[in-house]
Amino acid sequence: MRNKIIFAxxxxxxxxxxxxxxxxxxxxxxxxxLEVVWIxxxxxxxxxxxxxxxxxxLNEEFSGLTQASFEQMSSGTSKDSQEELAEYFDFYAxxxxxxxxxxxxxxxxxxxxxxxxxxxxxxxxxxxxxQFPEVELKSYVSRxxxxxxxxxxxxxxxxxxxxxxxxLTGTPFAKxxxxxxxxxxxxxxxxxxKRLNELNKARKVLYLSGPAEAYKLKEVIxxxxxxxxxxxxxxxxxxxxxxxxxxYLVPVNGANQAQIRIGRYVTAxxxxxxxxxxxxxxGFLGGGFTSKLIQELRVKRGLTYSAGAYVSMQRDYxxxxxxxFSKTETTPEAITIVRDIFTDLSANKIDLQEFKHQQGHQIxxxxxxxxxxxxxxxxxxIYDHQNRSLSELxxxxxxIAALTPEALSQASLEAFPWERLTIVVVGDKSLEKTLxxxxxVKILDYKxxx
Numbered sequence: 330m331r332n333k334i335i336f337a338x339x340x341x342x343x344x345x346x347x348x349x350x351x352x353x354x355x356x357x358x359x360x361x362x363l364e365v366v367w368i369x370x371x372x373x374x375x376x377x378x379x380x381x382x383x384x385x386x387l388n389e390e391f392s393g394l395t396q397a398s399f400e401q402m403s404s405g406t407s408k409d410s411q412e413e414l415a416e417y418f419d420f421y422a423x424x425x426x427x428x429x430x431x432x433x434x435x436x437x438x439x440x441x442x443x444x445x446x447x448x449x450x451x452x453x454x455x456x457x458x459x460q461f462p463e464v465e466l467k468s469y470v471s472r473x474x475x476x477x478x479x480x481x482x483x484x485x486x487x488x489x490x491x492x493x494x495x496x497l498t499g500t501p502f503a504k505x506x507x508x509x510x511x512x513x514x515x516x517x518x519x520x521x522x523k524r525l526n527e528l529n530k531a532r533k534v535l536y537l538s539g540p541a542e543a544y545k546l547k548e549v550i551x552x553x554x555x556x557x558x559x560x561x562x563x564x565x566x567x568x569x570x571x572x573x574x575x576x577y578l579v580p581v582n583g584a585n586q587a588q589i590r591i592g593r594y595v596t597a598x599x600x601x602x603x604x605x606x607x608x609x610x611x612g613f614l615g616g617g618f619t620s621k622l623i624q625e626l627r628v629k630r631g632l633t634y635s636a637g638a639y640v641s642m643q644r645d646y647x648x649x650x651x652x653x654f655s656k657t658e659t660t661p662e663a664i665t666i667v668r669d670i671f672t673d674l675s676a677n678k679i680d681l682q683e684f685k686h687q688q689g690h691q692i693x694x695x696x697x698x699x700x701x702x703x704x705x706x707x708x709x710x711i712y713d714h715q716n717r718s719l720s721e722l723x724x725x726x727x728x729i730a731a732l733t734p735e736a737l738s739q740a741s742l743e744a745f746p747w748e749r750l751t752i753v754v755v756g757d758k759s760l761e762k763t764l765x766x767x768x769x770v771k772i773l774d775y776k777x778x779x
Contacts, residue, residue, distance in 0.1 A: 352723050355709060360535075360547050362558040366709055368538040370702040376445055376539030377703045378438045378546065381710055383561045384531035386506035387431040389524060391515050393508020395434060397469070398524040399427035404465035406458040411465050414455070423448050429506045432562060432643045433714055434528065439703075442542045446549055453553035459525055461518035470513045477510055477779050484581060485654070488588035488755040491579050491778045492650070496751045497594050500567055502646055510779050532561040536710050538702045565645045567596045572748050576664075576768045579775050580758040587660040587756030591667055592650030593749055600642050603740065604717065605728045607640035607649075610740040613687045614638035614670070615651070621674075621683065625666055626653060632663045640744050644715055649744045657756055661763045664752065668767075674741035679734040692726045 358365040389395045403418075403425070404411045418425060423440040440448050480487050490505060497503040533556055537543060550556070570593045600607060615622045615638030622636035636653035655663040673679075712719055721728075752768065754760060761770050 352719055355719065360551060362533075363550065363556060364534040364558075365547075366534060366536045366706070366713070367544070368702055368706060369541055370538045371540040372702075374442050374540060376438075376440065376442045376537065376543040376546075377706065378449070378543075379536040379706065379710060380436045380438075381534040381536060381714070382434040382436070382528050382531045383432075383533070383714075384528055385430050385432050385434045385562075386504075387501055387565075388527070388562060390520065392504045392506070392512040393473075394512070394516070394520060394524050395528070396427070396429045396506060396508065397473075397513075397516055398521050398528065399429065399434065399436060401461050401466060401469055401521060402455045402459040402525065404469070405460050405462045406454055407460060408454065408458070411462075414451070417451060418448070421448050425452070430643060431502045431506060432645065435710075442540050445539075445543060445546060449546060449549045450553050453550065453555070456525065456529060457553070457555040459522070461521040463518060466516060466518060466521070470516055473508060474510055474513050477508070477513075480779065481581060481775060484584060484586070484588045484755050487579065487581070487775055487778075488590050488753060489652075491577070491755065491773065491775065492590035492592070492751070492753040493648075494778055495577055495753055495773070496570070496592060496648070496650075500594065500646065501565060502594070527560070529555050530557050530559045532558040534710070534713065536706045538706050567594070567646055569596060569599070570594055570749050570751075573751050574768060575771045576752045576754060576764050577773050578758075578761055578764060578770050579753065579755040579773045581755060581775060584756045585657060586654050587657055587754050587760060588654045589660065589663060589667075590650060590652055590753040591664070591750050592648060592745070593751055595640065595642065595647035595649050595744065597642075597645050597647075599743065600640075600647055603743075604642060604715070605721070605725060606732060606736055606740045607642075607744055609687070609691060609729055609732055610737060610744060611638045611640045611649075612691050613684070613737060616687070617690070619683075619686060619690070621670055622651070622653065622667070625670060626655075626663060630662075630666065632656075632659050632666065642715060651745075657760060660754060660756060660760055661767060664754075664764075664767055668747055671741060671745050671747055674738055674745075677735060677738040679737060681734065684734050684737065688729055688732065691729050695725055695729075 354368050356367045358367060386392065386395050403414050421440055421444045423438065426437040428435045438449065438452060480490060493505060494503050537546065614620060615636055622638060626632045626636050627634060632655045633653050638651050640649045641647055651667055653663060708722065709719065712722060754764065761772065764770050
């Protein structure tokens with residue numbers, strides 16, 4: 330035991346030193362209107378550039394428009410066809426990625442540093458001159474609608490989609506950023522050009538890592554990219570979710586298992602200053618094989634194969650949730666066990682050994698999460714978006730080490746109050762009778778969520 334304590338202290342100090350040294354490498358600059366966060370990393374001759382747009386699905390005319398603008402930007406310019414653009418980036422072995430949330434969007438570029446000038450110049454051309462040709466757009470719409478229709482064959486994906494909309498009903502964040510069958514029919518080149526122009530004017534931050542040579546990006550962007558930072562999203566205030574008295578059942582044909590989602594949305598005020606304690610709670614509940622959910626649902630009772638938990642936050646809202654599945658006949662029991670876990674946590678019935686194990690796990694895995702500079706860069710972007718100080722990142726091991734079972738109990742009570750949690754089940758229609766013993770059941774048609 331004494332050796333374990335000594336090892337833990339050494340690990341704790343080394344992780345603290347690690348995070349502090351990493352933060353010393355973070356430099357902030359401004360290139361005209363463009364804010365820049367820069368980490369020099371010469372381990373490999375590669376760069377990673379993440380362009381953060383403070384504009385996302387919340388600001389679009391209809392669902393899926395922002396994502397379509399990013400994805401179809403490479404479908405052709407006045408100079409290059411879609412095929413020519415694809416060949417160009419393949420030649421330079423460039424990875425282009427995009428992601429859209431409700432509050433922000435990102436466009437990422439990864440490649441060899443020696444190719445940074447021609448590659449980013451071409452990316453700037455797409456932002457400036459994307460034409461969104463009708464023939465390519467028609468193909469994109471057809472593919473996208475087929476993907477949406479196929480969700481019914483992936484019960485887990487369907488459960489996530491329904492759960493999001495049901496839990497966020499009444500807020501601006503309810504509709505998926507991916508689009509719907511109805512919204513894809515609204516896409517045309519005029520709307521896409523307009524949306525891309527809005528994104529070009531949105532407030533931006535460039536998160537950049539790579540050798541010193543990557544800094545030449547400054548000149549490339551200033552000469553070629555049509556970017557300004559004229560607009561930013563206004564803060565939105567949400568009220569706490571209301572009490573929930575029903576289970577929402579989404580019947581699907583041929584289901585021999587049921588997907589279970591339990592949770593709610595979280596307001597910014599609820600999570601203010603508590604990000605790390607809520608993150609610890611999520612890990613305690615669903616962070617690996619030794620987590621509480623896995624031990625109670627899988628190991629002790631064999632009700633499921635996997636279970637997870639999260640308490641995630643953007644800037645103005647967050648979501649707390651439990652994800653698992655079970656056989657049709659054991660679904661009510663699985664939901665009841667989850668309820669009992671929350672009841673015990675809220676009453677501070679916490680096994681001290683389990684608590685200490687999770688503390689050691691989260692502190693020990695902290696440094697390894699940033700083995701790659703790109704992961705660290707992304708974490709900085711998330712902290713910036715949430716208006717959190719990076720000093721919180723540096724102090725993370727100390728914050729987790731200082732947590733107590735009482736703090737975990739309070740976090741559970743605040744994040745997962747059973748009476749305000751929404752329960753969504755995707756499974757066989759026969760579940761209606763057995764689930765009604767827990768709460769009244771409301772039937773939802775999955776087609777309304779596509």
